[in-house]
Amino acid sequence: MPPSRSSRNSLQSVDLRALDYLSSPSANLLCPICHSPLITPVQTRCLHTFCSACISLSLERSLTCPVDRKPLSHDDVTPAPIMIANLVNDLVVLCPNREKGCNTSCARWLVESHVREDCGYAMVKCAKEGCDGMVERRESEGECVHEEVECNFCQGVVRKLDFESHHNECPKLSSDCRHCSESFPNPELPAHQLNCPAEVIDCAASHFGCSYSSRRSELDEHLSHCHFVALTPILQLHTERIDTLELENKAIRQKLDLLVPPRPLPSQSSAATSSDPTDSSAARDMTSEMQDYTYHLYSEYEQLRSDVERLNAQIRELDVKQDMARINEGLRYNDEMTGVRAAINGLRMQLHWLVASRRDTVTGGGGAGAGGPRSVAGSSVSGDGRRMSDSARQVVKL
Amino acid sequence: MALPKRIIKETERLVAEPVPGIQAVPHDDNLRYFDVSIHGPTQSPYEGGVFKLELFLPEDYPMTPPKIRFLTKIYHPNIDRLGRICLDVLKANWSPALQIRTILLSIQALLGAPNPDDPLANDVAQRWKEDEPGAIATAREWTQTHAAP
Numbered sequence: 001m002p003p004s005r006s007s008r009n010s011l012q013s014v015d016l017r018a019l020d021y022l023s024s025p026s027a028n029l030l031c032p033i034c035h036s037p038l039i040t041p042v043q044t045r046c047l048h049t050f051c052s053a054c055i056s057l058s059l060e061r062s063l064t065c066p067v068d069r070k071p072l073s074h075d076d077v078t079p080a081p082i083m084i085a086n087l088v089n090d091l092v093v094l095c096p097n098r099e100k101g102c103n104t105s106c107a108r109w110l111v112e113s114h115v116r117e118d119c120g121y122a123m124v125k126c127a128k129e130g131c132d133g134m135v136e137r138r139e140s141e142g143e144c145v146h147e148e149v150e151c152n153f154c155q156g157v158v159r160k161l162d163f164e165s166h167h168n169e170c171p172k173l174s175s176d177c178r179h180c181s182e183s184f185p186n187p188e189l190p191a192h193q194l195n196c197p198a199e200v201i202d203c204a205a206s207h208f209g210c211s212y213s214s215r216r217s218e219l220d221e222h223l224s225h226c227h228f229v230a231l232t233p234i235l236q237l238h239t240e241r242i243d244t245l246e247l248e249n250k251a252i253r254q255k256l257d258l259l260v261p262p263r264p265l266p267s268q269s270s271a272a273t274s275s276d277p278t279d280s281s282a283a284r285d286m287t288s289e290m291q292d293y294t295y296h297l298y299s300e301y302e303q304l305r306s307d308v309e310r311l312n313a314q315i316r317e318l319d320v321k322q323d324m325a326r327i328n329e330g331l332r333y334n335d336e337m338t339g340v341r342a343a344i345n346g347l348r349m350q351l352h353w354l355v356a357s358r359r360d361t362v363t364g365g366g367g368a369g370a371g372g373p374r375s376v377a378g379s380s381v382s383g384d385g386r387r388m389s390d391s392a393r394q395v396v397k398l
Numbered sequence: 399m400a401l402p403k404r405i406i407k408e409t410e411r412l413v414a415e416p417v418p419g420i421q422a423v424p425h426d427d428n429l430r431y432f433d434v435s436i437h438g439p440t441q442s443p444y445e446g447g448v449f450k451l452e453l454f455l456p457e458d459y460p461m462t463p464p465k466i467r468f469l470t471k472i473y474h475p476n477i478d479r480l481g482r483i484c485l486d487v488l489k490a491n492w493s494p495a496l497q498i499r500t501i502l503l504s505i506q507a508l509l510g511a512p513n514p515d516d517p518l519a520n521d522v523a524q525r526w527k528e529d530e531p532g533a534i535a536t537a538r539e540w541t542q543t544h545a546a547p
Contacts, residue, residue, distance in 0.1 A: 018403055
């Protein structure tokens with residue numbers, strides 16, 4: 001007699017929050033707390049919507065709205081509009097037994113009844129009278145899989161359910177090794193395959209470049225004279241040193257970048273255009289080195305140019321100074337020249353006067369002559385005396 | 399206990415659409431434990447540094463905030479020598495509507511805007527208030543020494 005429908009109902013519970021949706025639902029229908037489409041949506045006084053369970057949990061910790069932090073109590077939470085509940089309940093979900101093979105998808109509000117009553121992969125109670133085991137619904141019509149049967153090989157007692165997996169463990173069953181084709185009892189096979197002498201393996205130094213490979217049993221002989229194996233300790237050391245140096249180099253490069261920020265330069269842009277974009281990274285390194293070098297040269301050139309400019313300015317300044325000095329000197333000489341000229345004029349006048357007076361004494365009488373010049377001399381002393389004495393003094397000076 | 403759907407979703411999104419300058423990778427053996435690295439924001443003394451953090455999602459996350467700690471040494475008035483962070487949203491102002499992504503962004507913003515008036519490392523905060531250029535220089539130095547990528 002087939003069991004009644006109710007006894008075949010699955011007791012498997014459905015966690016709505018763990019369901020997968022056929023298409024990703026609108027972000028507006030997600031609960032801000034659990035990030036799943038709302039389950040039993042409720043609305044707060046500040047008009048935010050949450051799952052009923054989520055907001056209750058949140059209010060136990062803090063009496064504020066999780067979204068805007070406004071004060072909120074349990075009484076401020078009311079069911080959300082029916083429309084929102086309908087929108088989320090109509091979302092199409094995949095059956096939770098999808099991993100076992102159920103390809104059903106249905107509206108979310110139907111998924112619980114699908115699992116409870118229809119899903120072929122849901123676990124139901126075994127149909128056999130007196131059996132407490134659980135079985136997938138699609139297999140529940142056949143004979144009870146919880147019955148114990150005897151293994152044909154080892155005579156052990158195995159449940160029908162575990163029969164297939166028992167074959168891999170049964171000590172009386174043997175399988176062939178992939179490598180040496182020898183037969184081993186199933187439980188011993190994995191251990192043998194790890195050490196099978198016939199397996200072809202690579203030389204222990206293969207990662208340093210040795211391309212030799214042979215059966216495990218013959219490899220020892222190769223290892224004893226393999227150059228790569230002999231060099232392994234030193235190669236290992238070098239690899240480690242290269243690794244640390246690379247790390248150091250990277251750190252130093254970073255520091256250098258901080259110290260010398262790359263600046264756009266005319267020479268740099270020309271170098272960039274000349275380099276092929278498909279160049280290897282080595283070529284790019286070269287370019288960047290060249291750029292560093294051009295940058296260095298460019299800064300040197302700039303420095304030299306400013307030096308030359310400074311020198312030019314100094315020369316111009318000196319020129320001006322020298323011109324001024326020369327003009328000043330000339331003026332002084334001019335003054336002195338006029339002085340000398342005046343003195344010479346004085347001397348000439350004196351000489352004229354002396355020559356004239358001598359001529360008078362030679363041509364005129366003795367007494368009158370002697371009185372004449374004296375009277376002239378007296379008048380001249382009163383009129384020109386100062387100048388004469390001045391001139392005389394100047395003569396003395398000269 | 400199975401991992402809540404929310405944590406799976408957040409992790410997937412963190413990996414698929416990472417926040418610029420922030421990386422969060424869950425451990426293979428414990429999906430609640432993340433290795434985080436945050437790049438120092440530009441225009442800050444932490445520029446050029448990559449800071450490692452550990453992030454743990456407690457059992458009742460998102461009802462309680464994630465636990466976050468700096469693993470890289472950092473000179474910052476709101477981060478102490480053990481790497482603990484003084485940030486309101488990690489404590490009293492936590493809300494279950496926040497997520498790993500928003501919290502990491504807040505921490506990145508904290509690096510860009512240190513707040514010496516709400517200090518956790520008192521000596522650092524004091525120096526920050528009295529000699530800001532000096533404090534910034536030290537922060538930059540520590541970044542180069544400890545947070546070089």
